[in-house]
Amino acid sequence: MRTTGLATPADQHRVSSRLRNLALIIGLALYTMYAAGPFAWVALMSLRTTTEIAADPYALPWPMHWDKFLSAWVDSNYDVYFLNSVTIVLSAVAILTVVGGMAAHCFARYTFRFKGLLYFLIFSTIIFPPQVTVIGLFQILVEYGLFNNRLGLVLVYVSIQMPITIYILEAFFARIPNDLFDAARMDGYSEWEIFWKISFPVALPAISTTIILNTILLWNEFLYAVVLISDDDKRTLPLGVLRFMGDQLEDVGMLATGLMIAIVPVVLIYIFFSERLIQGMTAGAVK
Amino acid sequence: MSAVDMPDKKAQGTKLRAKALKVRDHANPASAIATFLLPALLIYAALTALPVFRTFYNSTHLVVPNRAAEWVGFTHYIDLWTDRIFWKAVGNTLTWAAAAPLLEVSIATILALALYAKVPFARFLRVAWFTPVLMSYVVVGILWMWIYNFEWGALNTFLRFVGLGDLAQAWLAQPDTALPSLIAVTTWMWTGFNMVVILAAMSSLPSEVLEAAELDNCGWFAKLWFVILPLIRPTLLNLIVLSFIGKMKIFDLVWVTTQGNPLWATETVSTYVYKRAFQWNTFDLGYPSAIAVIWFVIVMIGVLSLTFLFKQSDKVEY
Amino acid sequence: MAVVTLENICKSYVAGEERAVDDVSLTIQDGEFMVLLGPSGCGKSTTLRMIAGLESITSGTLSIDDEPMNAVPAKNRDIAMVFQSYALYPHMTVRDNLGFGLKRRKIPKAEVAKRVEAVAQSIGLSDYLERKPHALSGGQRQRVALGRAIVRDPKVFLFDEPLSNLDAALRVSTRAELVRLHRELSATMIYVTHDQVEAMTMGDRVCIMSKGEVAQVGTPMDVYLNPASTFVASFLGNPPMNLLPCVADETGVNVAGRHWTGNTNNSSPGTDLVFGIRPEDLVHLESEDGANISGEILSVEPLGAETLIYVQTQADDQPLIVREGRATTAKLGQTIHLACKPGMVRLFDAQTGLALTPPTGETP
Numbered sequence: 005m006r007t008t009g010l011a012t013p014a015d016q017h018r019v020s021s022r023l024r025n026l027a028l029i030i031g032l033a034l035y036t037m038y039a040a041g042p043f044a045w046v047a048l049m050s051l052r053t054t055t056e057i058a059a060d061p062y063a064l065p066w067p068m069h070w071d072k073f074l075s076a077w078v079d080s081n082y083d084v085y086f087l088n089s090v091t092i093v094l095s096a097v098a099i100l101t102v103v104g105g106m107a108a109h110c111f112a113r114y115t116f117r118f119k120g121l122l123y124f125l126i127f128s129t130i131i132f133p134p135q136v137t138v139i140g141l142f143q144i145l146v147e148y149g150l151f152n153n154r155l156g157l158v159l160v161y162v163s164i165q166m167p168i169t170i171y172i173l174e175a176f177f178a179r180i181p182n183d184l185f186d187a188a189r190m191d192g193y194s195e196w197e198i199f200w201k202i203s204f205p206v207a208l209p210a211i212s213t214t215i216i217l218n219t220i221l222l223w224n225e226f227l228y229a230v231v232l233i234s235d236d237d238k239r240t241l242p243l244g245v246l247r248f249m250g251d252q253l254e255d256v257g258m259l260a261t262g263l264m265i266a267i268v269p270v271v272l273i274y275i276f277f278s279e280r281l282i283q284g285m286t287a288g289a290v291k
Numbered sequence: 292m293s294a295v296d297m298p299d300k301k302a303q304g305t306k307l308r309a310k311a312l313k314v315r316d317h318a319n320p321a322s323a324i325a326t327f328l329l330p331a332l333l334i335y336a337a338l339t340a341l342p343v344f345r346t347f348y349n350s351t352h353l354v355v356p357n358r359a360a361e362w363v364g365f366t367h368y369i370d371l372w373t374d375r376i377f378w379k380a381v382g383n384t385l386t387w388a389a390a391a392p393l394l395e396v397s398i399a400t401i402l403a404l405a406l407y408a409k410v411p412f413a414r415f416l417r418v419a420w421f422t423p424v425l426m427s428y429v430v431v432g433i434l435w436m437w438i439y440n441f442e443w444g445a446l447n448t449f450l451r452f453v454g455l456g457d458l459a460q461a462w463l464a465q466p467d468t469a470l471p472s473l474i475a476v477t478t479w480m481w482t483g484f485n486m487v488v489i490l491a492a493m494s495s496l497p498s499e500v501l502e503a504a505e506l507d508n509c510g511w512f513a514k515l516w517f518v519i520l521p522l523i524r525p526t527l528l529n530l531i532v533l534s535f536i537g538k539m540k541i542f543d544l545v546w547v548t549t550q551g552n553p554l555w556a557t558e559t560v561s562t563y564v565y566k567r568a569f570q571w572n573t574f575d576l577g578y579p580s581a582i583a584v585i586w587f588v589i590v591m592i593g594v595l596s597l598t599f600l601f602k603q604s605d606k607v608e609y
Numbered sequence: 610m611a612v613v614t615l616e617n618i619c620k621s622y623v624a625g626e627e628r629a630v631d632d633v634s635l636t637i638q639d640g641e642f643m644v645l646l647g648p649s650g651c652g653k654s655t656t657l658r659m660i661a662g663l664e665s666i667t668s669g670t671l672s673i674d675d676e677p678m679n680a681v682p683a684k685n686r687d688i689a690m691v692f693q694s695y696a697l698y699p700h701m702t703v704r705d706n707l708g709f710g711l712k713r714r715k716i717p718k719a720e721v722a723k724r725v726e727a728v729a730q731s732i733g734l735s736d737y738l739e740r741k742p743h744a745l746s747g748g749q750r751q752r753v754a755l756g757r758a759i760v761r762d763p764k765v766f767l768f769d770e771p772l773s774n775l776d777a778a779l780r781v782s783t784r785a786e787l788v789r790l791h792r793e794l795s796a797t798m799i800y801v802t803h804d805q806v807e808a809m810t811m812g813d814r815v816c817i818m819s820k821g822e823v824a825q826v827g828t829p830m831d832v833y834l835n836p837a838s839t840f841v842a843s844f845l846g847n848p849p850m851n852l853l854p855c856v857a858d859e860t861g862v863n864v865a866g867r868h869w870t871g872n873t874n875n876s877s878p879g880t881d882l883v884f885g886i887r888p889e890d891l892v893h894l895e896s897e898d899g900a901n902i903s904g905e906i907l908s909v910e911p912l913g914a915e916t917l918i919y920v921q922t923q924a925d926d927q928p929l930i931v932r933e934g935r936a937t938t939a940k941l942g943q944t945i946h947l948a949c950k951p952g953m954v955r956l957f958d959a960q961t962g963l964a965l966t967p968p969t970g971e972t973p
Contacts, residue, residue, distance in 0.1 A: 028405065028410070029410075032402075032405055032410065032416065035398075035402065035420070036416060036419050036420070038479060039419055039420045039422070039423060039479065039482075039483060040419040040420075040422065041445070042423075042434050042435070042438060042445070042479075043422060043423070043426075043434075045434075045437075045438075045445060046434050046437075061443045061445075061448070062445075062448070102330075103330045103331050103334065104331065106326075106327040106328070106330060106331065107327060107328055107330075107331035107332075109327055110323075110324055110327035110328045114318075114319045114323070114324050115318075115319055116319055116321070116324050122328075122332070125335075125340075126331070126335055129335075129339050131536050131590065131591075131594050132339075132343070132587065132590075133539055133540050133560075133561070133583070133586055133587060133590050134540055134542070134561070135540075135560065135561055135564045135579075135582070135583040135586055135587070136342075136343055136346050136583045136584065136586070136587040137338075137339060137342040137343055137346065138342075138564075138565075138568075138583075139342075139345070139346050139349060139564070139568050139576050139579055139580050139583060140341065140342030140343060140344070140345030140346040140349070140580075141338065141342040142568070142569075142576075143342075143345055143349075143354075143576065144337070144338075144341060144342055144345065159334065159338060160338055162334055162338075163334050163335065163337075163338035163339050166331060166334060166335065170331070181694050181696065183692040183693070183694045183695075183696035184696045184698065184699075186658075186661070186663050186683075186690070186692065186696065187690070187692060187696035187698075187757075188698075188709075189662075189663060189682075189683045189684060190661060190662075190663075190683050190684070190688065190689060190690050190710070191684070191709050191710030191713060191757075191761075192684035192685075192710060192713040192714055193684065193713055194323075194684075195320060195323035195326075195327075196323070196326065197713075199327070202698065205700040206698075206699055206700055208700075220425060223427070224425075224426065224427030224428070224429075224430075225427075226427060226428055226429055226542075226543040226546075226547075227542050227543060227561075227565075230546070231565070231569060241427075242427050242428075242429040242430075242543075243429075245427075245429050245430065245433070246429050246547060249433055249547075256437065259433065263430045263433060263434065266426075266427065266429070266430050267425075267426055267430055270425045270426065271422070271425065274422070274425055278418070282421070282487055285424070285484060285487075286484075286487060286488045286491060316665045317662050317663060317664060317665045317682060317683060318663060318664050318665065
């Protein structure tokens, strides 16, 4: 005999699990709004004028004002900031990859005195708060004429990202079998050639991971840039965005366009290299 | 037959010659080690070690432009003891560093479980949740200033929309809400990152263990509580330490949004050091250096005691 | 072609610490196939790596053709090596792997190409030249590793357990391949292995090492038949030589409650010795007459071609092993009487473990 309602335990179970699923879906939807909403909002605003936004901040961008990107680029000095960021970040990443790669190769491949101590010293700086270096760094760069100098910032960027770069690469280099290096030695290659012709190409996955990670972190870097750069024409993009905000506090539409210009390169990198990037960002955290 | 081929007379000569040759370590040639290590060590010495020493030196001196540094002993440290803004900043930063890791890691665990249980659109959700961490604090700061805007900000608009208009307020302008609002921003930024790490740890769990738990008649909660969480515990602890370190450094977000206002409600140690060193016209780098040194010590103690507290046999990596 | 001479070679990784290789002296003749054999950790690989120039020599002299090599870096020694893990460059094709060592030596491109083609032909990999190592099978990778050494045409070939990553069938065929290769090239080859079958089948001579020292050098049959010490006796052979404690008397030794008559190399009566006999040199007797050893059968293991019989004797807790033909009459629990084949008993000093020299033989 069939009963209506929720008589059997099986029915009750089904209903409660359906309720639980509903709660879960609502929770996830809310969190997704919280996580992705702000980005979507700024993306929409970047295509609308401030007047349109003032009328209704949450409307769809119609018509789309793509020309805003051009005017932000030209009128607001964004081309200079963008170019500065690109040069500084790419130079720093290039030096980091070579210098960090060399050091990581050395730590992974050879045994020598004080190796453990050196590795500890370099690696422990990962947990140093930046306050403890930034003042001394400011004084030193002033004394050597590298304050308010793009080369100075490049070198500082190399120094702050070096520990994590060495850490990621060392872990990868150490997994390359030693026989490979011995074989290259027997084949007549010097240690230097072995690094370039064996270590580097074989470790390309890890190297590209550090390149992408360093690019993104340095692209977003703010503290050292704000302390060490003062001229407007030497500013990096985060400084430029901030200055832009100071100038155009009320021009929300234009500001949103400026934010998008800063975000887009990072998002592009993420779209093309998401797995590598995630690997890099999580390298230190997963056991 | 003899057990060993004995060296003959002629060999004795070559033996002596070989003695004269310097013993070189073929496996670890010193010149190569020096070449590979030197650039990194130079950069480390010049731009990390030296500045740290310089800061320590500053902290016992009066450092004023165009004048030789003047030894003042521990005056700065004594002044620090009665500096109410400093202690307010310490309190704020510690609150942040205590609350944020717990929020980030616990929410991230729940989200990771949802993806682990293969909810629909998992790939899209993972991207959507992870993206905030890619943005710079400057962008994030400006964006959230809009969200917290009293008149047209997204948060107040939402509250009014669902009928909670009374709760609408100027979130970043009031001392009680400013700090929690900023903590919500860092949580927004970092939860997705933590989620990805936790998900990776869960995915690498051996499936046999979960199947064994299944056979032991574990419900989903028991499986989570007794099997999954203990197994990914090292990852969770690492993430907590990592997040703690990050929040102890926090500067950019505060600087962009509130600059420590209102009434020092969001002042952090980093922003205070920056203000004293580069903004207030006190022209002394000694005092902020003393703050930096004290903070360095506090961070070290914090990291060490967290590591000790979690007293894992497996060591924490940062 | 080359003569490799090791004189009193020592290696310690940390100064003053225990030596990984202790006073090894050895001459490998021109064109000889020398096998370094020993259990893991006996120093054989370290010795090989010192010859290659991958490890520095702590003391002693290594020379190739009378020229001291201690200070010469690996790349200038004109030596090629085949590694256990093959060590193929994963980012290069087979062709580039083969040519990598030649290019560095400033050999003209055309010549490199010609030699690579020729070697690829001889190892049967002509069709795989454009592949990368990960697209090859284990056996093919092994052949590339071999080809990479051959193409260099070096003075000396070194092999570091090159067959240990292959499956059993492939190992047998590659073994034959290597022997053929050695005959064709008539090059000096030094081969490290822990596998005694490889050592017995391939080596012109075998150098057995133990705890960093040379235990014995000789032809495979020589070391098998006349082990220089109890270590060699128990390391070689499967199952190894039976070793029983015994005591010398005027005419021979007392072993396991019975007497064996033979030359004891003038050991004074009452000396403790070790009595060695290979399992295949024990003869199963019908009766007690003429028996040297008797005991109870603990187990009988028919292996197909042969049968192993485990015998409990009075002499030792360790059972004695007898190798018999398929058609044995031995039954579990029976008492078995055994005689030693003439000339096959070996005696060792109980203290030092060294063989009594000259090789012991029975009085006729």
